[in-house]
Amino acid sequence: MSKWLDGVLQNLETASRIAQRQRMVVLADASARDRVSLLSKDGWIVWEPAPSELLGDDESRIVGLPCLDKNTRAARRERELDLTCEIANESSLADCYAALQQLGDAVGSVDFDHDELLDDAVEDQLSRLWGLFLEATGWLITPEEEHRKAFLARMSDARGAILSLKHTTAPTVLQPMTRTIDALAAFIDRYAAGATTPKADALLAAIESLNPQSIVFGSANDRDLARSALEGLVAPQEIVSVSEMREHVEGERVVACSLMARKTFARFFDPCPASTIALVAYDFEQHIYQSRLERRSNLRKRLSPDLDVKARLTGFAASTFASKRPEPPSKTPDDSPIAIERVASASRKPKCVLPEGSRAETDQTREGRLCRFSGCSWAVFTPNHAVSVLAQQGTSAIIRRTVDELLTGDRLLLREAGDKDVIRLIAEDTAGPTTYAQLWEAGQRWKTALKKISPNPATLWQKLSWLGLHRDPVTIRYWLLDDGMIGPRSQDDISIIVEAAGEQPDDKKWQECWDAIVRLRTLHMRAGMQLTQALEEECSDLMFADFEHEQAVELSLGLLWLVSVQSIQAPAHWPANIVNALHWGREDWRDDMLRNVIVGAGC
Secondary structure, X not given: OHHHHHHHHHOHHHHHHHHHHOOOOOOOOXXXXXXXXXXXXXXXXXXXXXXXXXXXXXXXOOOOOHHHHHHHHHHXXXXXXXXXXXXEOOHHHHHHHHHHHHHHHHHXXXXXXXXXXXXXXXXXXXXXXXXXXXXXXXXXXXOOHHHHHHHHHHHHHHHHHHHHOOOOOXXXXXXXXXXXXHHXXXXXXXXXXXXXXXXXXXXXXXXXXXXXXEEEEXXXXXXXXXXXXXXXOOOHHHEEEHHHHHHHOOOOEEEEEOOOOHHHHHHHHOOOOOXXXXXXXXXXXXHHHHHHHHHHXXXXXXXXXXXXXXXXXXXXXXXXXXXXXXXXXXXXXXXXXXXXXHHHHXXXXXXXXXXXXXXXXXXXXXXXXXXXXXXXXXXXXXXXXXXXXXXXXXXXXXXXXXXXXXXXXXXXXXXXXXXXOHHHHHHXXXXXXXXXXXXXXXXXXXXXXXXXXXXXXXXXXXXXXXXXXXXXHHHHHHHHHOOOOOOOOOHHXXXXXXHHOOOOOOOHXXXXXXXXXXHHHHHHHHHHHHHHHHHHHHOHHHHOOOOOOOEXXXXXXXXXXXXXEEXXXXXXXXXXXXXXXXXXXXXXXXXXXXXXXXXXXXX
């Protein structure tokens, strides 16, 4: 359903014209509240039903449709919700939070637009500080010596960056940066390596008090650290990430911890996961959570139209909704983010240097579309190049799509460099490098014949058409120029190509060519199944996870990157040596992402 909303927002003018002529209904999940404001400003009626409106008079009703029933149960839980917070206190982290609050205020009041390089440097530093703070607040046990040294090294880098800004940045920005590092240093010094933190004590108190069916953490990394910290106290299967909870866990009592990332927090609460929830948080985290929940409540109330509009849309009498109407939003709600959210927001927006395509076509260029990914990376995909896409939530499958079939929000699995994608790499490993090379050589005989007909795509298309092979000119061009294509899908196409090249289709080498193409396709299909199985066995929660930036994944198959499509540009011509590979807008960003690599169970 979120794809429908993406399509409407990307083509708002067209969608609005269609909606003016006929009734058009767009369904979206609750995580899209902020974005649907664009629709309401354009004259659309936007309605988020309250739990009482979803339940109606028969609150026990189950219709047998998984999606509707899931939302019905969530509405029932939210209506009965008992939300508490188990507070932990840590003075040094509280000082760090106060410094970041001050930094957020300072950044909001200083104009960096006059110097783009300075703006980038400040945002880099915000990203460093936010990452350090986020990691430290999530610790249940302070890191052992090796990881402790790595954390201290990152703090030292952050101090060095502050010194480099000394002569170009206002003291109102530099002072809270320094205070942040000093507070983190005090926190590290207070606890020995492997010591229990106040958050761990609060978590154990919440578990003892609530006896939860699930203990939920914001990320897979936090989940794994918690399983290690709580070993022998809590069954590992009861400790899950938000992504796993969304797909596999349904209970009435949940303890949640480490939900500082805004999208993770939103995914935890929408739809409501349990009727009894205990949040485990430091006192300053509670302030952030409370601010987000109040903003969420106000947005929901604003997305409740008048009674007569509801009656007109549903055909029910207005009185049906009168007793279920939610309370109006605050008259003067403060929907602006608290200052520390500005620091978090800036840390998620790295400047990404993108190449520019050309309209001119040459022998050294390939037509393709540039995909920008969430974070600081990109790739140019040619029309016939298929990539591995994690299927939508609710299924655990990997599907193959070309760039024209991709949508914003699609999650791709990519290798970092080279012309072989993940599937081809696995297929080559399965068959053995020598056998795969022999199959590829035999399977590419059709390409040699194709080039023999004509090296010019237009002439080639014309000659093949005369002989009865009717394909789009773009397809013929990529048969000629795309070195990664296995082969045509019809043996008759190969026979026509061979005949046009002046050779005999009955020669046994062309049957060998077709047999090699079929074998290669089978290997690639099995490789896709193997990749799915590896993800399910080694990193099952990745099948359903959403990420705010690139995620490095170390599987038994090697290092892969899970990326989310942010935007897709129109076709253009690009240098042939950059297509169909993952590239980085900034190398230091890639290095930062590698620090948080998820290591699969098979490694």
